[in-house]
Amino acid sequence: MAGLSSFVKSWLIIRNISLGLTVNKRQFIYRFRRKYLRRNIMTTPGACEASLACSTCHVYVDDEYIEKLPEPLEEEEDMLDLAVFLRNNSRLGCQIILTKELDGLTLRLPQATRNFYVDGHVPKPH
Amino acid sequence: MLRCAFDGAIGRCLSTAAARLSQVPQVCIVGSGPAGFYTAQQILKSHATARVDMYEKLPVPFGLVRYGVAPDHPEVKNCINTFTQTAAKDRFTFLGNVTISEDVTLHQLKEAYHAVILAYGASQDTALNVPGESLRNVLSARQFVGWYNGLPDDASLEVDLDVDSVVIIGQGNVAVDVARILLTPIALLKKTDIPENVLDALSHSKVKRVTLVGRRGPQHVALTIKELREMIHLPECRPQLRPQDYSHLRDLIPSLPRQRKRLLELLAKTALDSPEPKLASSWSSAEREWSLRFLLSPVEILAAPGGHAVCAVKLAKNRLEGEGLNQRAVQTTEMETLQCGLILRSIGYRGINIDSLLPYDERSGTIANDGGRVTGHNGVYVSGWIGTGPVGVILSTMTSGFTTGKLVVADIESGLVDVSTPRAGKMLIQNVLRERGIQPVSFGQWTRLDEHETEAGTLLGKPREKVTNLKQMMDIIHQ
Numbered sequence: 375m376a377g378l379s380s381f382v383k384s385w386l387i388i389r390n391i392s393l394g395l396t397v398n399k400r401q402f403i404y405r406f407r408r409k410y411l412r413r414n415i416m417t418t419p420g421a422c423e424a425s426l427a428c429s430t431c432h433v434y435v436d437d438e439y440i441e442k443l444p445e446p447l448e449e450e451e452d453m454l455d456l457a458v459f460l461r462n463n464s465r466l467g468c469q470i471i472l473t474k475e476l477d478g479l480t481l482r483l484p485q486a487t488r489n490f491y492v493d494g495h496v497p498k499p500h
Numbered sequence: 501m502l503r504c505a506f507d508g509a510i511g512r513c514l515s516t517a518a519a520r521l522s523q524v525p526q527v528c529i530v531g532s533g534p535a536g537f538y539t540a541q542q543i544l545k546s547h548a549t550a551r552v553d554m555y556e557k558l559p560v561p562f563g564l565v566r567y568g569v570a571p572d573h574p575e576v577k578n579c580i581n582t583f584t585q586t587a588a589k590d591r592f593t594f595l596g597n598v599t600i601s602e603d604v605t606l607h608q609l610k611e612a613y614h615a616v617i618l619a620y621g622a623s624q625d626t627a628l629n630v631p632g633e634s635l636r637n638v639l640s641a642r643q644f645v646g647w648y649n650g651l652p653d654d655a656s657l658e659v660d661l662d663v664d665s666v667v668i669i670g671q672g673n674v675a676v677d678v679a680r681i682l683l684t685p686i687a688l689l690k691k692t693d694i695p696e697n698v699l700d701a702l703s704h705s706k707v708k709r710v711t712l713v714g715r716r717g718p719q720h721v722a723l724t725i726k727e728l729r730e731m732i733h734l735p736e737c738r739p740q741l742r743p744q745d746y747s748h749l750r751d752l753i754p755s756l757p758r759q760r761k762r763l764l765e766l767l768a769k770t771a772l773d774s775p776e777p778k779l780a781s782s783w784s785s786a787e788r789e790w791s792l793r794f795l796l797s798p799v800e801i802l803a804a805p806g807g808h809a810v811c812a813v814k815l816a817k818n819r820l821e822g823e824g825l826n827q828r829a830v831q832t833t834e835m836e837t838l839q840c841g842l843i844l845r846s847i848g849y850r851g852i853n854i855d856s857l858l859p860y861d862e863r864s865g866t867i868a869n870d871g872g873r874v875t876g877h878n879g880v881y882v883s884g885w886i887g888t889g890p891v892g893v894i895l896s897t898m899t900s901g902f903t904t905g906k907l908v909v910a911d912i913e914s915g916l917v918d919v920s921t922p923r924a925g926k927m928l929i930q931n932v933l934r935e936r937g938i939q940p941v942s943f944g945q946w947t948r949l950d951e952h953e954t955e956a957g958t959l960l961g962k963p964r965e966k967v968t969n970l971k972q973m974m975d976i977i978h979q
Contacts (some may be wrong), residue, residue, distance in 0.1 A: 397514040412592040421579040421582075421894045421895075421898060422575050422576060422578045422579065422894075423575075423579075423581065425575035425578060426575075427573065427578070428576070428579075428893065428894050428895060429574045429893075429895050430894065430895050430898055449726070451762065452724075452725045452726045452729070452762075453726070454761045455724065455725055455758065455762055455763070456616065456724060456759070456893060456895065457895070458895070460758060460759075
């Protein structure tokens with residue numbers, strides 16, 4: 375069961391962005407800065423709380439979506455330099471701002487932080 | 501919640517109660533920095549009944565987040581928010597002002613708890629071990645950081661800033677933090693949580709030049725790109741880099757992994773290319789400077805004739821042996837002397853040993869362990885730097901904390917840690933403390949001090965004014 379659950383917990387699909395955030399029933403949730411949400415959703419590691427001062431929210435963005443994201447700021451690149459298991463499609467989760475265009479966005483967790491969810495809170499869509 | 505029939509079944513109820521109590525794992529964590537808190541978080545999350553008690557030597561929690569992170573990097577301290585949430589949980593208790601090994605022994609902790617997790621970090625610094633190291637104004641960067649961060653033990657550090665030139669041995673982020681605090685205009689530092697008396701000392705500082713000396717070459721610097729950028733853009737300050745030290749970098753860079761590439765590209769650009777106009781203008785009017793020197797190892801620290809304070813450092817030139825980024829520095833007989841009025845050594849930290857029975861590794865200053873389980877001590881674990889060695893930023897400490905937390909829970913569930921016999925947990929330890937006349941500080945009491953510091957800071961236009969005297973801390977806490 376451990377093997378299955380660690381696979382199952384390692385990715386997240388975001389749908390129905392126009393209605394708010396529907397999380398595909400995973401037990402960890404990502405934090406994204408989103409100008410329409412009044413509160414942010416608790417995440418897996420987000421030690422510096424989206425201030426570009428750590429790399430704990432490091433995620434891999436599925437290929438079809440990586441191009442849709444705006445270029446990372448230099449500060450994000452600087453923090454990504456410190457992340458482990460870096461790949462070409464690595465980004466910091468806290469810098470991904472959700473738009474309708476990103477509906478279906480699929481993110482995967484790097485080996486190091488997989489399963490390190492801190493809070494099982496599931497947000498209510500609004 | 502016991503449901504039992506009356507008379508005659510009382511005995512059965514009591515044994516049921518005992519059985520249920522015995523299934524509550526009692527866990528303690530020594531150390532309240534990120535390693536301790538991330539471990540606690542993981543245990544509380546992964547086990548439904550485990551109780552976690554956290555012991556801390558100081559009256560205040562958070563370890564290096566409070567006392568190590570530079571005052572001008574407040575965002576890095578945001579992790580305190582989740583730690584505070586953890587501290588509020590029912591199954592968690594913070595006990596500050598308790599020094600394990602002095603007030604309570606490891607043996608007593610093992611009696612009281614099913615699992616003991618050592619997360620007390622690396623509080624000593626590595627010495628240079630060269631003649632002259634005990635001269636005045638030869639300090640460890642660790643002490644200097646403790647001083648500007650208000651650590652009680654370093655509050656009365658004697659630092660003479662009435663000097664022109666500072667040499668820092670080491671080129672990691674701690675070295676850069678120290679350089680940056682020495683060179684940042686005081687107007688900017690006044691807005692941080694540096695204690696008032698330190699700000700006063702810094703405002704009278706005559707320091708004009710800070711040189712960071714490294715044993716190997718620029719391709720081996722341990723500092724990271726964010727910190728390098730800050731130095732480049734430091735107001736009223738300019739870099740003084742010798743182009744010949746960096747000319748080989750551009751050939752090296754293409755073959756390097758990403759982390760090194762961007763950092764070394766920036767270093768090469770800063771040393772070899774002309775700055776853009778805005779930066780050029782800022783540099784040309786700068787009165788302070790920072791520099792990096794490479795392939796040098798200190799062999800002797802010198803005082804002026806008849807003097808007791810440092811005036812210079814004699815360094816041996818090194819050459820590099822081996823391949824790639826793991827080259828070693830080998831001393832030659834060629835020497836160089838740098839004049840300086842203050843030396844700070846910043847060549848690494850070491851953990852201490854809190855019990856002679858622990859498998860302490862003298863060479864690395866860590867407790868020997870197998871993936872977190874302390875060798876030869878069932879039920880004793882390590883988390884963070886005391887286990888991994890003193891390298892890494894919050895991500896690695898978080899990973900270590902979460903890994904140890906998961907391991908402890910797995911060992912409880914598999915029976916490797918035997919929780920079938922109930923243990924008294926903090927009740928036993930509180931008795932020990934009471935007998936010794938020691939009053940542990942609760943998290944709620946820390947909150948009182950926290951509020952005091954924040955209010956005092958507001959009056960000064962700072963995030964907080966830290967209380968740096970232990971007795972004063974305790975007075976405020978017990979008000």
